[in-house]
């Protein structure tokens with residue numbers, strides 16, 4: 001059993017501009033700054049830790065190929081695709097669609113390479129070339145909707161990969177498990193009326209987008225019941241996430257029996273992340289990966305593909321990612337997370353009553369999955 005790994009130098013060259021989160025503006029006195037929260041250095045540092053720890057020697061490198069227009073148009077409308085290409089041709093590039101998701105000149109090439117990396121990982125896992133895979137792709141995708149990009153996402157990498165698995169590889173049931181701390185609104189928008197893709201999102205309640213991700217959003221028509229949202233109160237750690245996975249995510253996967261599990265793997269639920277208020281540590285993410293691997297072994301012949309989404313702490317994302325990819329590969333490099341003594345002592349891992357109550361309400365929705 002071997003683990004596929006995707007990285008491309010261009011994923012480290014996305015141009016997130018000179019703002020910290022918003023573009024700099026003299027009018028609003030938002031100063032320019034060296035690193036935008038989504039600066040690609042964070043994900044490049046994860047790649048470098050995978051290399052420096054020696055883990056990379058246990059992984060099978062898979063080469064990303066750019067997604068084609070046809071790949072993108074399975075989930076996005078042509079107007080979105082055409083606008084991204086047009087803005088990418090501008091000297092200073094453009095924006096994915098919400099005004100806070102900049103990309104540089106030629107950025108469409110990197111966005112297509114991210115989507116293509118997701119496709120290649122799914123292709124290799126379904127073909128049995130590797131037993132599971134981690135695609136360290138960038139820019140992320142899970143906020144991108146059919147008609148627009150948003151939340152730093154240009155094309156919905158996970159949705160493009162899921163649609164490829166269904167329409168090209170002929171799979172009948174694909175599950176997307178989104179443990180990024182923000183709501184997986186993109187797959188919900190794209191697959192909301194389909195039972196062929198079960199979309200499960202565990203996220204901080206009303207963090208981003210602040211107006212979606214509620215339990216009541218369950219899909220429509222054929223898709224009713226196949227959108228499953230698990231909003232968590234702020235401040236949750238591994239107690240909340242483990243309980244959410246044990247009582248909602250894993251039972252939903254056992255009921256649905258997907259032929260492939262795609263993970264929208266963001267590390268912005270970590271205690272060090274600037275864009276959310278959860279308290280996960282690297283060992284907590286390792287535990288979620290283990291739970292999904294055990295469930296995949298039961299239901300999807302072990303087929304599990306992790307796609308990088310968010311994660312904004314250049315200090316801590318490397319250790320969260322290393323833990324997950326070590327677990328996928330069944331390898332221990334002996335690289336202890338040096339931050340555990342400090343960050344592990346900050347509390348937040350106990351499951352609190354209000355977290356349990358919120359998760360129990362989502363658990364009731366699993367009954368409608370068949």
Ligand SMILES: O=C(CCC1CCCC1)NO
Pocket residue numbers: 100142143151152180181182208266268275309310311
């Ligand atoms: O990591 C992300 C991006 C969230 C930010 C997008 C704008 C403000 C919050 N989504 O998963």
Ligand SMILES: [Zn+2]
Pocket residue numbers: 180181182266268309310311
């Ligand atoms: Zn996120």
